[in-house]
Amino acid sequence: MTEFAFAFLDCEFGGLDPDLHDITEIGVIVTDYRLAELGEMEWKVRPRPERVSEEAAKLSGFSAEVWEREAVPVRQALTELSKELGERCPKGATVVPAGQNVRMDVIFLERAYKSCKLPYPFDYHVIDLATLFYSWSLVAGETVSALSLRQAATTAGLAEGAVAHRALADARLTLETYRHFIGRLALREPSD
Secondary structure, eight states, X not given: OOOEEEEEEEEEESSSOTTTOOEEEEEEEEEETTOOEEXXXXXXXXXXXXXXXXXXXXXXXXXXXXXXXXXXXXXXXXXXHHHHHHHHSOTTOEXXXXXXXXXXXXXXXXXXXXXXXXOOOXXXXXXXXXXXXXXXXXXXXXXXXXXXXXXXXXXXTSOOSOOOOOHHHHXXXXXXXXXXXXXXXXXXXXXX
């Protein structure tokens, strides 16, 4: 039987186009298949300055001066991420990326791993909070006005107002919101 581990992750980017923008931050919380935490990690990633838009910098708190001092090259961040996953996940576990709109993070990560010629450490499946949130709304008979992390976390009573865009904080809020909605999906008797 396959053993799963989940990497609740969030990345911040210099914009939303992987052809034009770079990763600026990576936050990951690793869990086992029961969502018990195995560890967390984060990196400020040094982007190419021309690949960070003013809008994205403002939204995520990116500062060229701070990143120059504190950030690491993308190859280093990805190498360390793979190593940490190998050390924290059960041996042989399939590591599934999980998050809010996680396909965007996966696209950027896949491209970064490929451009660095490093093996991609994640499974091709994803676990997405937006899907769970929408499924919960159908089961609960409630309508949702958005499929954003802010909307899901606010509905869960875990956030009020704006949600800061920082990678590890978003990964943490996603995991907590995911746990909330998993706990609200009740088993029902099969209908006739």
